[in-house]
Amino acid sequence: xxxxxxxxxxxxxxxxxxxxxxxxxxxxxxxxxxxxxxxxxxxxxxxxxxxxxxxxxxxxxxxxxxxxxxxxxxxxxxxxxxxxxxxxxxxxxxxxxxxxxxxxxxxxxxxxxxxxxxxxxxxxxxxxxxxxxxxxxxxxxxxxxxxxxxxxxxxxxxxxxxxxxxxxxxxxxxxxxxxxxxxxxxxxxxxxxxxxxxxxxxxxxxxxxxxxxxxxxxxxxxxxxxxxxxxxxxxxxxxxxxxxxxxxxxxxxxxxxxxxxxxxxxxxxxxxxxxxxxxxxxxxxxxxxxxxxxxxxxxxxxxxxxxxxxxxxxxxxxxxxxxxxxxxxxxxxxxxxxxxxxxxxxxxxxxxxxxxxxxxxxxxxxxxxxxxxxxxxxxxxxxxxxxxxxxxxxxxxxxxxxxxxxxxxxxxxxxxxxxxxxxxxxxxxxxxxxxxxxxxxxxxxx
Numbered sequence: 001x002x003x004x005x006x007x008x009x010x011x012x013x014x015x016x017x018x019x020x021x022x023x024x025x026x027x028x029x030x031x032x033x034x035x036x037x038x039x040x041x042x043x044x045x046x047x048x049x050x051x052x053x054x055x056x057x058x059x060x061x062x063x064x065x066x067x068x069x070x071x072x073x074x075x076x077x078x079x080x081x082x083x084x085x086x087x088x089x090x091x092x093x094x095x096x097x098x099x100x101x102x103x104x105x106x107x108x109x110x111x112x113x114x115x116x117x118x119x120x121x122x123x124x125x126x127x128x129x130x131x132x133x134x135x136x137x138x139x140x141x142x143x144x145x146x147x148x149x150x151x152x153x154x155x156x157x158x159x160x161x162x163x164x165x166x167x168x169x170x171x172x173x174x175x176x177x178x179x180x181x182x183x184x185x186x187x188x189x190x191x192x193x194x195x196x197x198x199x200x201x202x203x204x205x206x207x208x209x210x211x212x213x214x215x216x217x218x219x220x221x222x223x224x225x226x227x228x229x230x231x232x233x234x235x236x237x238x239x240x241x242x243x244x245x246x247x248x249x250x251x252x253x254x255x256x257x258x259x260x261x262x263x264x265x266x267x268x269x270x271x272x273x274x275x276x277x278x279x280x281x282x283x284x285x286x287x288x289x290x291x292x293x294x295x296x297x298x299x300x301x302x303x304x305x306x307x308x309x310x311x312x313x314x315x316x317x318x319x320x321x322x323x324x325x326x327x328x329x330x331x332x333x334x335x336x337x338x339x340x341x342x343x344x345x346x347x348x349x350x351x352x353x354x355x356x357x358x359x360x361x362x363x364x365x366x367x368x369x370x371x372x373x374x375x376x377x378x379x380x381x382x383x384x385x386x387x388x389x390x391x392x393x394x395x396x397x398x399x400x401x402x403x404x405x406x407x408x409x410x411x412x413x414x415x416x417x418x419x420x421x422x423x424x425x426x427x428x429x430x431x432x433x434x435x436x437x438x439x440x441x442x443x444x445x446x
Contacts (some may be wrong), residue, residue, distance in 0.1 A: 005167050008027045014024070017250075019395065021280075022252070026098070031187060032124060035142065041180075047174050052070060052379070054223060054373060056168075058233050065131075066178055066179045067178065068177040068178055068179045068180070068346050069177050069178045069243075070177070071174075071175050071176075071182065071264040071340065071343040071344055072340060073174075073228075073242065073336050073339060073340040073343075074242075074339075075243075075336050075338075075340075076244045076246055076333040077246075078246065078406060079246050079247075080129045080278045083202040085272075088406060090392055094406040102220065102423065103174075103358050103411045104288075108403045109317075112307070113134075117344075118424050131312050132269070132273060133307075134267065135255070135269045136267050137288045138255060138304070138306055139257055139267035139268075139269070139304070140239070140267065140307045142238075142255075142257055142304055143236040143257060143265055143267070144170060144236055144237050145237070145238045145240035146171070146200050146201065146257055146258050146264070146265065146301070146302075147170070147171045147172070147173060147183055147198050147199060147200055147201070147237075148168055148169075148170065148171070148172075148198070148199040148259075148264050149168065149169055149170070149171040149183065149185040149186070149190060149195070149196065149197075149198055150166050150167065150168045150189070150198075150199070150206070151166065151167045151168075151190045151191075151192075151193030151195075151196055151223060152164050152165070152166050152193055152194055152196070152197065152318065153165050153166075153167075153193055153194050154194055156192060164383050167188070167189040167193075168189065168264075169185050169186035169188075169189045169259070169300040170186075170257075170258030170264060170300040170301040170314075171184060171185035171198065171222070171258075171304075172185075172258070172310065172313075172342060173237060173239050173241045173299075174221075174239065174240060174242075174339065175237065175239050176226060176239075177223075177343070177344075179225065179226075179373060180211075180223035180224060180225055180226060181223065181226055181229065181301065182211065182221055182222075182223055182343050183208070183221065183222050183223070183224070183344075184217075184219060184220075184221055184339060184342070185220055185221075185222060186218060186219070186300050186315075186317070187213045187215075187218045187220040187337060188218060188221065188317060189220075189315075190210055190222055191210070191213055191220065192221050193210075194212065195207065196208040196209060196222055197382075198222065199223050199237060200229075200233050200236070200237055201237060201265070202232065202233055202236050204230060204232075204233045204347060205318070205383065206228075206229065206394065207224075207228075208222040208224045208380055209222065209223055209436055210221055210222055210343050210346065211223050211343070212340065212342045212343075212344075212345045212346065213342075214338060214342060214348065215296055215320075215443075215445045216283075216320050216445065217281070217286075217315060217330070217335070218282050218284055218306070218312070218315055218317035218318055218344070219315070219339070219342060220339070221339075221342040221343055221345075224418070227375075228281055230237055232330060234319055239432075240302070240310050241306065241309045241310065242309065242310050242332055242335055242336065243288070243304075243305055243309030243310060243311045243332065244309075244311075245289065245311045245312060245331035245332045245334075245379065245383040246331075246333050247270070247277065248275050248289060248305070248311055248331070249276055250272055250273065250274060251271055252270060252271065252272045252305065253269065253270075253271060253299075253305075253306055254269075254271070254272055254289075254291060254303050254304065254305055254306075254311065254312075254436055255268060255269050255270075255272060255300050255303070255304050255305075255306075256268040256270070256291070256293055256295065256301060256302070256303055256314065256327050256329075256420055257302050257303075257304060258301020258302055258314065259263050259296075259300050260293070260294040260295040260296065260299040260300070260301050260314060260327055261299060262298065262299055263364060268293045268302075269293075270291045270292045270293035270327075271291065271292050272287070272289055272290070273290050273291060273326075273395040274289075274290040275287070275288075275289055275294050275331075277290060279318065279330075280354060280355075280356070281318070281354075282350075282351075282352060282353070282354060282378060282445075283348075283350065283351050283352070283355075283408065283409060283412055284305060284332045284355075284405055284406075284408065284409030284412070285405045285406075286318075286328075286330045286335065286347075287331040287334055288319060288328050288329070288330060289302070289303060289311065289313065289328065289329045289330075289331050290314045290326065290328045291327045291328065291329075292325045293324060293328035294325055294326055294327070294328060295314070295325065296325075297316060297324065297325065298316055299314060299327070300314055300315075301314045302314065302329070303327075303329045305324065308422065309380055310329055310332055311331065311332050312329025312330060313329055313330050313332060313335060314327060314328075314329045314333055315329070315330050318330060322390075330440055334409075337410075337413035337414075338396055338413070347416045347417055347445065348412065348413065348443040349412045349416055349417050349419065349442040349443075349444075350380020350381070350382065350412075350417070350442060350443050350444055350445045351381065351382055351383050351408075351412060351419055351440065351442060352373050352377065352378040352382055352383040352384060353376065353377055353378070353381070353383045353388065353394075354374070354375045354376040354378075355372040355373060355374055355375060355394065355405050355408055356372070356375055356405065357372065357373070357403075357404040357405045358370050358372070358373050358393060359408075368393060368433075369394040369395065369426040369433050370393075370395070370396040370403050371394050371402050371403060371425075372393065372394040372403075372404065372405055372407070372408045373392075373393050373425065374388060374389070374391065374392045374393070374394065374425075375390065376390060377390055378387065380444075380446070382408055382440050382442055382443050383440060383441075385422065385441075386438050386439060386440030386441070387438045388423065388425065388438060389427065389442070390434075391427070391428060392423070392425040392426065392427050393425060393426040393427075393433070394408060394423060394425050395424050395425065395426055396422075396423070396424035397421050397422070397423055397424075397436075398421055398422050412442070416442070417442055417444045418441065418443075419441070419442050420439055420440070420441045420442075421439075421440055421441075422437060422438070422439060423437070423438045423439075423440050424436070424438075425438065
């Protein structure tokens, strides 16, 4: 019996000595490493999307017990021009107001006497320098309404290294809605940004969020909560005053502020060399203010008159200058209705046509009826869906007569997205124009 027990114990000892851990093979090692890498990628992706989501929430307005109020902008009436080229109800130009009569500068006393024949007498070097200093002082005093707007986006390179990419443009402070400070800037900088930053003239940097954009002009409005702005900054910043660009004249002295040369808080002085050129856009046209000042192709900012009022917005995305690098701005009076809607987070009513005014010359030459001649219909637009065609002449919206592009643009500016309107057009059938009535529901730009 003892012998049997001894033999059983030896067998158990043999078994215990022979059972060993299976060595880790190369395939098993690689499989484990692969699983670890996969988990790492999943955790990395989760971290990235979490960061992205959080960065988006930063752009949302902070909670406030205050209620926002609508922001309104005083609109300018289109002047009726007299035979001498002056506008009815015209006012003395800002140039005359700022420099004074007989060439006397009201700021520092520098004079440029005129002779009885109206010729300007030669200025001394000191007088010229004093005049230049006075002009630049106007720009310096207007700079507190200018800010730098930065749009920050996250990206990764080929090696999955994350980095931030930042685009910048000048912005102009246009008011507040009782809760937020509202700033007009360039759409391409802020539209897809994960974070928007605004730098004020005293170098305070605050986070902003996007309020509204306009696809046609490339304008955008961003907002900074008033509660986040320090009292020191509130003391030095200013709200810009919008002027009347209808009163601008060829030869007026103007200043370019913002970053017309690419650097913020630049001040350039020059002349208006043209004020009657237009650029055609969907549903209207905008007048351009051309200057003799050299600027950057990606510059941004505003034009101001000698009273410090904004008379134009520098919009490189809309004004594509191919033959010149001089600064051209979009006249502010035509932009005011759009800006007011953007400040209140609203969209312009969209029809979806390109039109030209039927002038006396065109009416006589081509036997056209007066109105807004449709040169293009945009696909899937309200105009397209409503049955408008190229070659139609829009003569009325409801009971409102349309005789020009300006009339059409003003009508849309005063109506809202979602409204159904009656459009009267004259359409060529065989050899004569016949009146047709269409129903169109205005939409927002897709």
